[in-house]
Amino acid sequence: MTHAFPVHSDTQAFVQRQHRMLIGADWRGASDGATLQLLNPANGQALAQVPAATVEDVDQAVRAARQAFDDSPWSRMRPRERQNLLWKLADLIERDAQVFAELECLNNGKSAQVARVMDVQMAIDSLRYMAGWATKIEGTTVDPSLPLFDGEFHAYVRREAVGVVGAIVAWNFPLLLACWKLGPALATGCSVVLKPADETPLSALKLAELVLEAGYPAGVFNVVTGVGAVAGAALSAHPLLDKVTFTGSTEVGKLIGKAAMDSMTRVTLELGGKSPTIILADADLEVAAAGAASAIFFNQGQVCCAGSRLYVHRKHFDRVVADIAGIANGMKLGNGLDPSIDMGPLISAKQQARVGRYIDMGRELGAKVACGGEYYGPGYFVQPTVIADVDQQCPLVQEEIFGPVLVAIPFDDMDEAIRLANDSAYGLGASIWSNDLAQVHRMVPRIKSGSVWVNCHSALDPALPFGGYKLSGVGREMGAAAIEHYTELKSVVMKL
Numbered sequence: 001m002t003h004a005f006p007v008h009s010d011t012q013a014f015v016q017r018q019h020r021m022l023i024g025a026d027w028r029g030a031s032d033g034a035t036l037q038l039l040n041p042a043n044g045q046a047l048a049q050v051p052a053a054t055v056e057d058v059d060q061a062v063r064a065a066r067q068a069f070d071d072s073p074w075s076r077m078r079p080r081e082r083q084n085l086l087w088k089l090a091d092l093i094e095r096d097a098q099v100f101a102e103l104e105c106l107n108n109g110k111s112a113q114v115a116r117v118m119d120v121q122m123a124i125d126s127l128r129y130m131a132g133w134a135t136k137i138e139g140t141t142v143d144p145s146l147p148l149f150d151g152e153f154h155a156y157v158r159r160e161a162v163g164v165v166g167a168i169v170a171w172n173f174p175l176l177l178a179c180w181k182l183g184p185a186l187a188t189g190c191s192v193v194l195k196p197a198d199e200t201p202l203s204a205l206k207l208a209e210l211v212l213e214a215g216y217p218a219g220v221f222n223v224v225t226g227v228g229a230v231a232g233a234a235l236s237a238h239p240l241l242d243k244v245t246f247t248g249s250t251e252v253g254k255l256i257g258k259a260a261m262d263s264m265t266r267v268t269l270e271l272g273g274k275s276p277t278i279i280l281a282d283a284d285l286e287v288a289a290a291g292a293a294s295a296i297f298f299n300q301g302q303v304c305c306a307g308s309r310l311y312v313h314r315k316h317f318d319r320v321v322a323d324i325a326g327i328a329n330g331m332k333l334g335n336g337l338d339p340s341i342d343m344g345p346l347i348s349a350k351q352q353a354r355v356g357r358y359i360d361m362g363r364e365l366g367a368k369v370a371c372g373g374e375y376y377g378p379g380y381f382v383q384p385t386v387i388a389d390v391d392q393q394c395p396l397v398q399e400e401i402f403g404p405v406l407v408a409i410p411f412d413d414m415d416e417a418i419r420l421a422n423d424s425a426y427g428l429g430a431s432i433w434s435n436d437l438a439q440v441h442r443m444v445p446r447i448k449s450g451s452v453w454v455n456c457h458s459a460l461d462p463a464l465p466f467g468g469y470k471l472s473g474v475g476r477e478m479g480a481a482a483i484e485h486y487t488e489l490k491s492v493v494m495k496l
């Protein structure tokens with residue numbers, strides 16, 4: 001493996017090794033020996049091979065997790081010890097932060113520099129935040145009335161770990177999405193089987209190594225790499241699972257939700273989005289245009305809450321579109337290992353073709369391509385693109401493109417802006433750009449999305465719940481809400 005830009009020797013060694021999955025205490029290949037080929041999105045060349053887990057492998061991983069939860073030192077561990085282990089894991093990720101950043105870059109295409117300060121740092125911060133929760137999980141005492149029973153009673157409600165968690169994640173933030181699930185699971189005392197995305201399993205395998213180094217008992221964390229329709233489907237439908245937590249497309253999320261209902265497995269679904277960026281008449285236009293550009297072009301637009309629909313007050317529409325186009329035209333595309341780039345390639349040829357089809361559709365529909373619009377190789381590059389003169393009902397505005405493509409539409413008043421913003425099957429995030437506090441406060445309750453940002457976009461924090469309204473999902477990650485999703489309540493009534 002040679003790279004035009006040098007990587008840390010540990011990264012090089014990690015990528016080149018023969019990769020194995022972690023099941024219980026064992027590092028194993030797939031039971032049938034099958035492997036999955038990974039490609040470097042920057043050039044389309046072979047990067048590494050990982051095991052393609054079979055249904056049997058997934059079954060063994062779930063059984064290992066089941067045993068760790070039901071009967072192991074893990075199940076008897078005190079909150080303080082769980083807190084310390086999680087903190088230790090965060091420290092180890094910090095120690096190897098550069099390697100993680102480079103793995104994310106080589107495997108996903110994203111900028112290594114951005115991955116270091118964003119993906120990896122947020123993963124560390126989220127684990128530390130959740131470490132604090134391990135010692136703060138509380139029940140309640142209740143004074144019950146119990147009219148049909150005589151005597152005195154003591155009643156309380158315990159909050160207990162939900163059990164064995166199956167975690168399935170997407171490829172856009174491989175380490176971070178895994179840690180958003182791992183943190184609350186390990187803080188509450190659950191055990192986990194993680195199925196990383198087909199395309200991006202490397203950081204998950206590195207994470208598994210550090211979980212063992214931190215001192216977690218075998219079986220608490222297992223990783224099965226492989227194909228979604230095989231390994232992911234087997235995991236989400238496994239009868240020994242207590243909870244499934246999924247980050248990915250709405251289409252697959254629906255399948256997982258339905259499979260979970262057959263066994264009443266608890267379920268959290270973090271799904272797609274088509275988030276609006278709304279620029280009001282009084283906004284600071286320069287700041288808003290820069291914010292809108294970063295809302296869509298960050299991570300090549302492969303962000304579930306990317307600001308992919310732009311609504312601008314009509315009197316500023318042309319200027320804001322021109323400003324964003326100017327920013328886009330100045331962006332340098334290239335290999336994510338190059339510290340001077342602004343955007344890397346998309347994840348795969350398939351994703352590049354999908355995004356390209358939407359751009360072509362825009363042209364065919366007579367929309368105005370204000371900038372970008374080209375896609376090319378080698379590697380899976382798509383120029384940052386702004387499309388204006390589109391109809392609110394066309395697929396470019398209604399469907400998730402999941403690439404660096406912004407559609408822009410003008411509005412005339414606040415009611416129209418809210419109507420357009422809410423006219424979507426999704427409801428993950430929204431940003432409002434304005435300095436009129438009264439106006440903003442009137443708008444916030446009327447926006448149908450799990451997050452609303454004001455004069456910023458995609459501002460995520462481990463203490464703030466994140467998740468979607470409508471087709472964007474069920475449940476929340478992060479914050480106290482995540483702890484609730486990884487625990488069950490048990491009412492205890494005792495006759496004295």
Ligand code: NAD
Nearest residue numbers: 169170171196197228229232233248249252270271272304
């Ligand atoms: P995807 O749904 O194709 O795949 C996600 C994961 O599901 C992968 O690990 C895949 O292997 C697995 N999978 C695929 N088919 C499966 C099946 N039949 N059963 C079980 N598992 C299966 O999504 P993607 O293309 O990897 O990711 C992009 C999508 O993820 C976008 O829609 C994006 O908005 C969404 N996403 C949402 C959030 C959020 O927090 N809401 C965050 C990141 C990405």
